[in-house]
Amino acid sequence: MFNKSHLMEMLDEGKQSTPLYYYDMELLRSTLNAVKQEIAGEPFVVHYAVKANGNPVILKEIQRSGLGADLVSGNEIVAAAEAGFAPSMMAYAGVGKTDREIEIGVDKGIYCFNVESEPEMEVINEIATRMGKTAGIAIRVNPDIDAHTHRYITTGTVANKFGIDLPRLDDAVDLALSLPHLHLRGLHFHIGSQVTTMQPYALLCDRINHLLDHYEQRGVNFEMIDAGGGLGIDYGNPDDNPIAAFHDFFQVFKRGLNLRPGQKVHFELGRSIVAQCGSLISKVVFVKENSAKRFVILDAGMTDLIRPALYTSHHKIENLTSQEQESVAYDVVGPICESSDVFAHDELLPVTRRGDVVAIRSAGAYGESMASRYNMRSLPSSVFSH
Ligand SMILES: *Cc1c(COP(=O)(O)O)cnc(C)c1O
Numbered sequence: 001m002f003n004k005s006h007l008m009e010m011l012d013e014g015k016q017s018t019p020l021y022y023y024d025m026e027l028l029r030s031t032l033n034a035v036k037q038e039i040a041g042e043p044f045v046v047h048y049a050v051k052a053n054g055n056p057v058i059l060k061e062i063q064r065s066g067l068g069a070d071l072v073s074g075n076e077i078v079a080a081a082e083a084g085f086a087p088s089m090m091a092y093a094g095v096g097k098t099d100r101e102i103e104i105g106v107d108k109g110i111y112c113f114n115v116e117s118e119p120e121m122e123v124i125n126e127i128a129t130r131m132g133k134t135a136g137i138a139i140r141v142n143p144d145i146d147a148h149t150h151r152y153i154t155t156g157t158v159a160n161k162f163g164i165d166l167p168r169l170d171d172a173v174d175l176a177l178s179l180p181h182l183h184l185r186g187l188h189f190h191i192g193s194q195v196t197t198m199q200p201y202a203l204l205c206d207r208i209n210h211l212l213d214h215y216e217q218r219g220v221n222f223e224m225i226d227a228g229g230g231l232g233i234d235y236g237n238p239d240d241n242p243i244a245a246f247h248d249f250f251q252v253f254k255r256g257l258n259l260r261p262g263q264k265v266h267f268e269l270g271r272s273i274v275a276q277c278g279s280l281i282s283k284v285v286f287v288k289e290n291s292a293k294r295f296v297i298l299d300a301g302m303t304d305l306i307r308p309a310l311y312t313s314h315h316k317i318e319n320l321t322s323q324e325q326e327s328v329a330y331d332v333v334g335p336i337c338e339s340s341d342v343f344a345h346d347e348l349l350p351v352t353r354r355g356d357v358v359a360i361r362s363a364g365a366y367g368e369s370m371a372s373r374y375n376m377r378s379l380p381s382s383v384f385s386h
Contacts, residue, residue, distance in 0.1 A: 002027075002239070002279060002359070003385045004320055010383060011281075011357060018283045018357070019300035021368045021382040025061060027242055028277040028364075032065040034243050035273070038250040043259065047091055049229055049270030050076045052365040057384055058274060059083035068111075070229070070268035074101030077108060087111065091226065091266065093140065093188070095161055102127050105135070112136045114188040114226065116163055118175055121182065128181035135181060138188040138226055139164060139172055143207045147192030147200045147230060162190070169211075173220060184220075187211060190228030193271060194313075198252050201227075205256030212258065224264040227253060231272040238316055238361045244272035271365040278364025280305050280315075280380070284356040285335065294330045296352050301334025302341045304380045305360060305367045309340040316361040317347050324351035332358075336375055 002024055010016045035046055047068035050059065054076065060083050063069075068089030069080040074097075080090060092105050093114035105113060106128050115121050115137050128135040142163035164172045176184040189208070191200055208225055215222065231249050234241035249272075253265060282300035289295070302309040317332055327348045334341040343360060352358075371379050 002361070006385055007281060007383070008320065008357070016381065016383055018281055019298070019304045019380045020281050021055075021363065021380055022279050022281050022359070023055070023058065023364060023382065023384045024277045024279075025385050028058070028061055028274065029065075031243050031273055031277065032062065032067070034246050035067070035269070036065065038246045042250070042254060043262075043264045044250065044253070044267065045089075045224075045264055046267045046269060047089070048273055049268045050080055051369060052270030053274045053278070053367070053369050054079055055368055055382055056083060057382070058364075059085075062273065067273075068266075070270070071110075074098070074104040077101075077104050077110065081108060091138070091188075091268070093190070093268075097124075099123065099127060103131070106131050106133050109133065110136070112138050112185055112188075112226075114138050114140045115176075116140045118164075118168075118172055121172070121176055121179060125179040125181045133181065134183050136183045136185050137176060138186045138224070139169070139176060139184070140188040140190070141166070141169060141207075141211070143189055143191065143204060145191050145200055145203050145207065147195045163188075170218075173215065177220070184222075186222035186224040186226060188226040188228065190226075190268065191230055193230045194232040195230040196232035198248055201249065201252045202256055205253060209256075209258045212260065216260070221260060222263065224266055225257070225259075226266040226268065229268040229270055229272070231269055233272055233275045233362060233365075235275075235313065235315055235362045238276050242276045244276075246272070273365075275362050275365035278362075278367055280360040280363040280367060281320075281383075282358050282360065284352055284354055284358065286354055287330075287352055294328060296330040296332045296347075296349065296358075298332065298334055298343070298358065300343075300360065300380070301336040301375075301377070302338065303336060303372050303374045303377045304334075305343075305363050306370050306372070307363075307366055308343050309338070310370075314344060315363060317344055317349065318359045318361065319349050319352055320357045320359055322350040322352055322356050326351050328352070336377075 140163035
């Protein structure tokens with residue numbers, strides 16, 4: 001699916017320099033179509049989690065496909081609006097929304113603030129009152145489910161900062177209902193990221209059903225439930241599995257949820273929409289050996305793609321230019337002055353030389369959006385297939 005020749009043409013003509021992100025827009029469109037196929041005819045609404053990749057070209061493509069936007073900062077609200085997302089298709093989550101960010105959301109009239117604490121509810125109510133508006137909210141519930149993913153990206157257990165935990169939820173719902181400038185739309189969940197088995201989602205359905213029954217008995221009905229995102233992708237085999245397991249994912253919710261009439265389910269997918277369409281393209285600056293190892297040193301580093309350094313994650317690496325038949329194990333590293341600036345240990349690559357071009361695959365999510373200027377480096381540029 002990855003369009004090598006188009007990319008090499010651009011590099012050869014000197015129109016682009018590395019490191020850069022290359023996005024396969026055809027794959028992005030097929031991915032969006034796969035999502036739309038799975039939710040057709042269901043009371044399901046999918047919001048794209050913009051923090052995975054906020055590149056304006058990517059945002060525009062996703063907006064055109066009809067998805068909504070899941071946002072985590074005031075600047076993301078503004079960027080989503082610029083890309084054409086309607087405020088009625090925007091949800092805004094985050095444990096530390098500032099007054100200014102809340103004002104942006106209230107002013108735009110976004111569909112929903114996913115609130116993470118009682119103090120936040122009171123502040124949103126205050127700001128909405130001052131602005132003469134009503135703010136739609138959902139309460140983010142910490143369902144205490146272990147998503148069995150990396151500890152930095154599990155979000156749904158009581159050990160982490162997100163949401164309101166189950167013992168306090170009744171009080172939080174009562175508070176939301178008592179605040180006159182809030183409109184409580186539903187409950188929100190997000191258990192973690194890069195979730196690769198469906199069992200945590202099945203557990204989540206049980207929790208949600210239980211809560212729907214519980215609140216129905218107390219006379220509270222929700223117009224929607226937001227089940228969050230987190231669906232993982234296959235980092236090991238991007239060519240065999242370019243599209244995430246959307247069928248299995250949505251099937252769990254179709255089967256597992258006991259929805260009330262008219263009730264909708266929202267989802268917030270980030271990684272599974274954009275990860276596979278992006279590759280980080282880099283040139284080999286040097287190949288060096290010491291007594292123990294061979295190193296391939298790239299012009300891309302952790303400032304361009306921080307996932308390996310931050311979560312010890314592994315991305316498939318391909319040498320796009322080597323004609324060699326023989327393979328050698330290399331440590332593939334970046335140029336940054338940090339020992340964690342390593343893309344892979346003992347990666348088998350064809351014999352690699354200075355000037356070769358490599359692709360670090362599955363880098364469309366949490367790649368470009370997490371890039372930094374550490375070491376005063378330039379931010380990576382981006383190139384798009386047609
Ligand atoms: C990051 C995030 C998502 C998206 O997670 P993915 O793993 O990229 O699907 C969804 N909802 C919330 C609240 C998030 O913070």
